[in-house]
Amino acid sequence: SLKRLWANLAPAAVAGNTGARAVRAGTGGYGFEDEEDDEVMPLQDVLDATVRIYCRHSFPDVAQPWQRERQGPSTSSGVCIAGRRIITNAHAVEHGTLIQVRRRDQGKKYVARVAALAPECDLAVLVLDDDDFWRGMPATQLGPLPALDDDVKVIGYPVGGDTMSITAGVVSRIEMQTYAQASADLLAVQIDAAINPGNSGGPVVDDLNRVVGVAFQSLVDADVENVGHVIPASIVSHLLEDIRRNEAYTGFPSVGLGFQRLESPYLRRYVGLEEGSAEGTEGAESAEGAAEGAAEGSMARAADAEQLGVLVTSVDPKTASAGGVQVGDVLTAVDGIPIASDGTIPFRNRPGERVSVRHHFCRKFDGEKVTLDLYRRRKYQKQEVTLRVPRPLVPFHWGTEPPPYLIAGGLVFSPLSMPYLHSLESDGVDCDDESGGGTYGGGYGHYAHLLEMATFGASTEEREEIVVMTQVLAHESNIGYLGLEALALEKLNGKPIKSLAHLTHMLSEYLMWDASDAEAAPASGAGENLVFEFYKGGVVVLDATLARAATKEVCDEQGISEPLSPTLQAHIIGAAET
Secondary structure, eight states: HHHHHHHHHHHHHHHTSSOOOBBBSSSSSSSSSOOOOOOOOOOHHHHHHHHEEEEEEOOSSSTTSBBBBOEEEEEEEEEEETEEEEOOOOHHHHHHHEEEOTTTTOOOOOEEEHHHEEEGTEEEEEOOOOOHHTTTOOOOOOOOOOOTTTHHHHHOOOOOOOEEEEEEEEEEEEEEEEETTTTEEEEEEEESHHHHHHTTTTEEEEETTOOOEEEEEOOOOTOOOOEEEEEEEHHHHHHHHHHHHHOOOOOOBBEEEEEOOOOHHHHHHTTTTTOOOOOOOOOTSSSSHHHHHHHHHHHHHHHHHHBBBBEEEEEETTTTTGTOOOOEEEEEETTEEEBBBSSSSOTTTOOOEEETTTHHHHHHHTTOOOEEEEEETEEEEEEEEBBBBOSSSOOSSSSTTOOHHHHHTTTTEEEHHHHHHHHHHHHTTTTTTTOOOOOOOSOOOOHHHHHHHHOOOOOOOOOOSSSEEEEOOOGGGGGTTTTTTSEEEEEETTTEEEOHHHHHHHHHHOOOTTOOTHHHHHHHHTEHHHHHHHHGGEEEEEEEEHHHHHHHHHHHHHTTTTTHHHHHHHHHHHHHHO
């Protein structure tokens, strides 16, 4: 099990006290070392530790989540580390029905399995049990974050041949980038070496042959060339430490705040960051209060002179920040690190290097605390905040599971997700079309409202996710609603919908999900209407008795084994047991 796998890791290796060069990939320890030294790891060891990965993918059909798309193959690269594990990209093995790994010096392919999938940082950890594969396998050494203009080599198995390839380049840029796999903003290294299909998951090494990153994506545009992106070794270390602490991947935490730059002098004056603008705190009438007020004014003048601070424009209501940070506050520092008006902080103590303040939060782990320096109503204060891994209102990725779904009387419901929105675009739907109108019968033909929810919506206690009616499977009981799709559900029988699980629970008294026979005694809501109210006022009404029978008939006709996805079935069983 994953728990036993990580329990075998040596604590000394976690702290970076075990030399990785002496560790073999088939033993305990991380096999990664983040200490800078001048000892060169043999290039031959890195080449031997770089493997080719073969995967047969079976992606879920987002439009019809009870089935999967046709299987398709891919090849990628990976690098072996200590503990009998392989690091590669998440997109290289996602929804893999069969994953095989081949060593450089062998023709045999070995079956591997995914131990951890981290879509946000596009990394995956594979495990392989065959002792023959690990015999003599060297463990790679993790190097520090490279400097600009450092020489690097990309090792892997890109398209164009079957044997290993090495390309050389230099580090061009280091900054926060959007990772395409799950649209997360994390630190990334830009290089000018070619990263082609098949290179994904392969190691990028420095001139001492230390692994400074993992190849994962490139910028493809007619106006650019030789722009490849690398996941830095620090992100790999964060993933491994996260799994060690929690026995599973949990993610990268967030402070839950939205920021706006404070570069405009007029905006800075408006929020009170101008000379002499800060006032004293309570008790200013006393000498002590006056002194404190003078100190506040001095801090405001210093912040304005140094162009410090960003404006808080939003606060996630489900984070700890909601209890102490307010919209309109000016965030001037985090953990004592000053934040410039452009939202950057000093980076790795090198002159001239800066990075987005969000990098500071991403380095932490779920449950850790940070101290925020805030300027509010012309007064300074400190606020300790606990960081949490965010749960977005609209997920960017479903991980290893297919999207959950619910079928009621032929109406198909699923949570709104970015894969679903992408499926609308791939089907030729113009999501920006304003001509569709918002009325039934005239064609509910635009989906701008879903894009707006995905872009600006936030998960709350009242609404944990957006439930969408994705389509209507034809049945005589739902005549008049055929062709309706992509409608955001607001209420059922006048009650707001929090999530798909909540909708499942509300429908259970009418449709009796746990009953195997549709002809059994009527449910408690038999003869009543099921009134589904959608965003912008659309309404669908079904007869509860007919909907129950229609659900089974539609599923039988379409070859759908269950009207609920496995996760929702487990929810119903758990609710019944409690």
